[in-house]
Amino acid sequence: MRQSFILYFNLLFFLLLSSVSYSQNIQGRVLDSKTLEALPFANVFLNNTTIGTITDTNGKFNLTSIKEPGTYELVFSFVGYETYKRKVNVDAETLDMGIIKLIPSELELDAVEVGGTRDKDWEKKLKKFKKVFLGDDKQAAACILTNPWVIDFPKDNNGNRFLAKASAPIEIENKALGYKVVFYLSSFWHDRTGYSIIGNARFSELKSVDAEEIMKWKKNRKESYQHSIHHLFKSIIEHKINGEGFNLYTETEGNKNATSRSNLFYSELGQTILPYDTTTLVTPEKQKGFYRITLNGRVEVHYRKEKASVRTYRDVFGPVSWIRLNNNFVIVNKDGFAKNPSDVVVSGDMSASRVANMLPLDYKPEQIAGGVDKINFSMYQEQIYVHTDKPYYYPGETIWYKGYVNYATPAWRDSLSQTVYVELIDRKLKSIVISKTLRITNGFFNNDFRLPDTLAAKVYYLRAYTNFNRNFGDENLYTKPLPVLNLTYKAYPRKAIEADEADNLLTITADKRTYKTREKITLTMKLRDDDDKPVLSNLSVSVVDSMRVAPVNISGTILNDYPIKEMEVNRINTDMPFQVEYGINFSGRFFNESNKPEKATLNVLQLNPNNFAMTQSDDDGIFYVSGLSFYDTATFSVQANREKGKAYGRSEWVKNKMAAIGFKESEYQIDLLKTESPQRILSEYEAPKGAFILQEVVIRSAKISEEYEVGYRKKRSYGKPDYVIKKKDINSSYGNLLLTLPGKVPGLVVRQAINDGEETKWVVYIERGGQNSSILYPKEVIVTINDVLALGTPEEILSSIDPAIVESVEVKTGVNVLYGSIGGNGIVSVYTKKDFEKPEETKAIEVMKVPGYSAARKFSAPDYNDPKTDTSQPDYRSTIYWNADVTTDSKTGLATISFFAADLAGKYRVVAEGVTGKGEPVRCVYFVEINNN
Secondary structure, three states, X not given: OEEOOOOEEEEEOOOOOOOOOOOEEEEEEEEEOOOOOEOOOOEEEEOOEOOEEEOOOOOEEEEXXXXXXXXXXXXXXXXXXXXXXXXXEEOOOEEEEEEEEEOEOOOOOOOOOOOHHHXXXXXXXXXXXXXXXXXXXXXXHOEEEOOHHHEEXXXXXXXXXXXXEEOOOEEEEEOOOOEXXXXXXXXXXXXXXXXXXXXXXXXXXXXXXXXXXXXHXXXXXXXXXXXXXXXXXXXXXXXXXXXXXXXXXXXXXXXOOOOEEOOOHHHHEOOOEEEOOOOOXXXXXXXXXXXXXXXXXXXXXXEOOOOOOOOOEOOXXXXXXXXEEHHHEEEEEOOOOEOOHHHEEEEEHHHHOOHHHOOOOOOOOOOOEOOEOOOOHHHHOEEEEEXXXXXXXXXXXXXXXXXXXXXXXXXXXXXXXXXXEEEEEEOOOOEEEXXXXXXXXXXXXXXXXXXXXXXXXXXXXXXXXXXXXXXHOHHHOEEEEEEEOOOXXXXXXXXXXXXXXXXXXXXXXXXXXXXXOOOEEEEEEEEEOOOOOEOOEEEEEEXXXXXXXXXXXXXXXXXXXXXXXXXXXXXXXXXXXXXXXXXXXXXXXXXXXXOOEOOOEEEEEEEEOEEEEEEEOOOOOEEEXXXXXXXXXXXXXXXXXXXXXXXXXXXXXXXXXXXXXXXXXXXXXXXXXXXXXXXXXXXXXXXXXXXXXXXXXXXXXXXXXXXXXXOOEEOOOOOOOOEEEEHHHOOOOOOOHHHHOOOOOOOEEEEEEOOOOOOOEEEEEEOOOOXXXXXXXXXXXXXXXXXXXXXXXXXXXXXXXXXXXXXXEEEXXXXXHHHHHHHOOOEEEEEEHHHHOOOOOOOOOOOEEEEOEOOOOOOOOOOOOOOOOOXXXXXXXXXXXXXXXXXXXXXXXXXXXXXXXXXXXXXXXXXXXXXXXXXXXXXXXXXXXXXXX
């Protein structure tokens, strides 16, 4: 016989859901109970769910997305006020809570101690707290307490319990389940007999486009749900107890609540324990969607579909738990969640699951084939369409284009790719003729390709894709055929095309019926919906001389190429090797003094424009830098530091591997006619005489001498700082520099903020200072590292710096002219220890050049109303007008453009393509007559 201790726990969360599926909402207003002032940004949420919101600046809230009516516990929380909870019955489309008054807390927040002795003792207790609070398994190990400093550990004056309290909600980043949990701890204790964690939790989904990570979250959530108390109760309701892998047993008379038993289960079966009769465990409640589960006494639960981490019996391989219901029954909803969880006392394996294993009560278990979820990655699809000014070109011409990015899940627009690659490809030679890297802004991009005069006549392809697109196969990337014709060949349509595929919701009208050469033309675009209401849209407009550019149909239009197409891609547990790019990414190889690749922590210094980042090289010296934003070409110095701060090493840029040219050639028909004369004469307005493309400009100058030095400290570029934090005052025991700043400088505020529609974030600003700053939306300081302006938010920069390498932090609170408007809200300057070493003779810094984004050019066309325009030059433009950014007004649905006709009479073909504010493609084709007189 062996002794076994039954550890009871009381983890209390309250929520009740019913089964009707329609959206409801709860609204009201939150005020201070004493002053009756509105409380902005107070948290309002349904306990232990992902359903929550914050109040606006008037204290009002509107809690939406409640899919199922029923009885809920609604939680109101605000820093400095007592948390208020209220059970509500939601059975109508809108429940008005009226005025909610929060009572100011009488408790003052404890001062944060930073003494070394206290730190060691506190860290020891924090480790113990995490083990009880989060658990002691792999999922708990993947959880991060992002604000542990709010937790304190008071002494238990009445016994030997381990106690904990929190001065603010505990924030948990659960990277095992993919949730951010804000936990409002009410009570916590732990001793030899068990533990109690009482509080409220608000869940929110972590964002990721990493397919492997998403798969891991789904799998871990399923594992957390399996053999949980909720899973058991749902199995009882659906009469699938055995099928879901559960076996229930009850103790015989005389052996109730026994604390000792043989370690061989089957030797006890029939003697001290019997199978539980599960035929009459559940009955429906009067309230629709709720059930009463009756279990008499202590019930032993075995789960057969999983291996136990700790064996209870030698001959039972699955986990074993015990359940007791207060009053022998519990009311649950259809998903197995208890109306009052305090009615359920669990011990054994089920009680081992702590906060790290918690799932929100609105979690819906998904079916997993073979134990692994199927994920259709097409939900993250980014589909591209490109509108060009013409269907074909001649050597020396310019290809003007605009790209439209459509998203299978529009809500992901701001979380997906911000970089696109556009290429002109020779398919037969499998070579890239021209390529550019462009920034995607609000789902759009635009630029141009200048074709070389010597370009061979053949069919080329314009290809556009994001790095993330490549996960669906390089053969699936967007391509568009663009024939380049010999100058003596003319294209013509098989049939005269006066109109083609268009959307009748978008119309174009001209201010006149016909125009003379060089006369001003004004066109009005009008977009209305089916109810004749104005529609906002973003369009690109091309106007070409159709007598010189035949209206041939070579590729699809925005109407058929922009809508998301179902992809035959349904990956199962497959890596997504090509990640989303949020800026310019590049790779390099780092070499040490012996010219050998080396693994090291690297400082990446961008010299133009100034920027700073850190990265890590692997054993082959390969490193990766991401998320930068610069145009044209930037210069970088990448070096490592010795322990004493001496920089060493050099680096080389590794060109990104482009997508494979494996797409199939398009099928299209274009009729050509050989002529005796050139069909394309470049106008001076398109290519002025003597024009050339500036490839690169290198500016060299002598070394700028320092104005003066005091000892070995240089004079600061921004002048004298207002405050200096020396290294002796910087607590290196904290994990990052961000956590060491609070309380160090008068007026410097480092706090967390939650703005409407945003995730919780840290803000760093000067109190009652800065330009256009407010307490709700403060303007943050800028951060420099060794006098180099760092890219990113203060939170991102300061949280990535190890306090141990910092020599000092200097704060300038006033306006500084050196950094212009961006420095108007204060400067936090970080100086690392190497910056204070005695200057030595420096060698020339080895740098590497990295191409960045290509800036868009403006389409050039003459203005014959401008006296500065040279009217003596002939105007033979084939592309009369191009505009990549035409916006119809949301109130009128109208947009107007103007341009001048060229010198040849004929017919102009106007093509307008674009998308509405709702992401719907629109297109219109219109013709304008040009006469000689």
